[in-house]
Amino acid sequence: MPDFDWLFEPVAQLDESARVAAIARQNQLTKPPGSLGRLETIATDFAAWQGRERPALARIGLAVFAGDHGVAARGVSAFPQAVTAQMVANFAAGGAAVAVLAREAGASMAVVNLGTVTPTDAVPGVINHRLAPGTADFTQQPAMDSATLGAAMAAGAGQVEPGLSLFVGGEMGIANTTSAAAVFAALADLDGAATVGRGTGVDDAGLAAKRAAVDAGLARHRERWCSESPETAALAVLECLGGLEIAALVGAFIAAAQRAVPVLVDGFISSVAALAAVRLNAGVADWLIFGHRSAEAGHARVLEALGAKALLDLDMRLGEGSGAMIAIPVIRAALAVHAKMATFADARVCSND
Template sequence: MNPHAAVKPLDEAARAAALARQAQLTKPAGSLGRLEEIAIQLAAMQGTLLPRIHHPWISIFAADHGVADEGVSAFPQAVTQQMLANFVGGGAAISVLARETGATLEVIDVGTLAPSPVAGVVQAQVRRSTANFCRQPAMSAAQAQAALDAGATACARARTAGADLFIGGEMGIANTTAAAALACALLGLPGAALAGAGTGVDHAGVARKAALIDRALALHGLASAPTDSLHALCAVGGFEIGALAGAYLAAAQAGMPVLVDGFICGAAALLAVRLNPGARDWMLFAHASAESGHAALLRALDAQPLLALDMRLGEASGAAAAIPLLRLACALHAGMATFAEAGVANNA
């Protein structure tokens, strides 16, 4: 994929029509708050007066990280592979959420240490784990491009299947460290500004993670922004983060709405927007993660999340939880009567 290719423009005529309809519905103007905004934004994205979310699609990208060797996670790397089987077996949180919302769920291995393919998992391995970015670049330029391409291919599968909303998720022990390092590089921040508990490390673990990030940023010449975004991905990123960014970019280029999950997906969204600023128009943001660095990412993306549930699981769980909210916004927009239809006086 070409990350710099033009994105599809939003349909401003559909936005104006949706805004005009909202003004005629039987309620005081603005009284449904964000629900009105969501419907209008989706109208512009879908190019229709009456948007709907019928076929949400969730792609979970999984990869392992060399920086796990530095002891930045409370869980061993074997959990990445074990969770792949849990995803496809239906036992993970995202598996339950996908069933309950009627979303299509696929799991994609873009770089785990799994000794053999897991049945039911899409194989798109770039390499078996990134390198330890505290010692060398996490990946080569060719591998970064392959990760972007894997994400774009997942988006293409979603479009072929008739999906009308793309959600990306991730799995990979130590990937909060990679996401924090990448975001620090893109924002010119020190490790302490974005390093968090991740899988549940204690305060000492968070401090160790921040120090490792600072060391890596200095090693790769990333200690101050602005920086070349692809260089930052190569230096300290992860294959699943690159795949997420590629999926977001491909969705924007094709004109498919994206619902961004939490901290790690937020770092991927920031990468996508730095590569192609127009991609931001196609992003909705699902929730405010309890991961400490997420607020800085939301500010950088000028994003207002839909939910605040203190979630920090990842694997697209926060985004899946927001699907019913999008559907309710669309249903209200389409199903409420206008003042004229209901015979109700309008003071406007």
């Protein structure tokens, strides 16, 4: 039996005194109160996360988790499963979009293969766990067993280093928007029509196949989680419908909150993982910030379920962690103006006080 007890351990406490100090500083900066909008709340949130009045992004960790999905056999993707391992190699070589954006953002990147149909053991720079050659087709059987789920979540947690200023989780896996849509549908009591989008760009037939696969998975496994508590129900949903990389993201997000590391969440798939993490451990919600609103159908619903508002909306739907990387300069700007702007007293400018 895998050890899931760690998932329910309390998260780190926010430093509310640091937030109060940061708010007081904001109120003395040479601008009308609230005029920098969300840049101000980004700064005060980071103050509470880092425990200091003037927070900074010193170390950003990005882990891109990969895994294949048996549901790909249902014709739910525009690309073959071989692409997952090929993209893993592209990540490690620095050629993928998220790799370029990570370098620009000053983030260190790890590429973690939980289990692809094509092994990547010989690819330099890849951390290989080889938990399974992908998940099973969830329309026919559970995607994975509990031992594999536990191992994937632990592998995700292992990528979160204490002391990071920010953690970002990315993902890669052909058919993983179908898996994420199924997980979200189960957690939110929706159906395939409400949660499924075009993902890699499938045509109308592919979209119909995705919706049918999600609905078939829900029908086959619903009894498995309906009688559970909210926490154990989320584990059952992940076991029945999830992906290895999605499970790793859930484990990473929970571990980050427990280790006092804020999480910048990417798009649809990462946000579904965040929702599962919050269902397992409600305190995780206090450690999340959302980078962008994906163009993938269903993401707006996930954000609504989390009570979250993304920083950016650029019609992106690539995944990988790419949207989160684009948001990092916004966070840096927020922290820079918070730390470096003059106060009214510094500039000898009259305030309203």
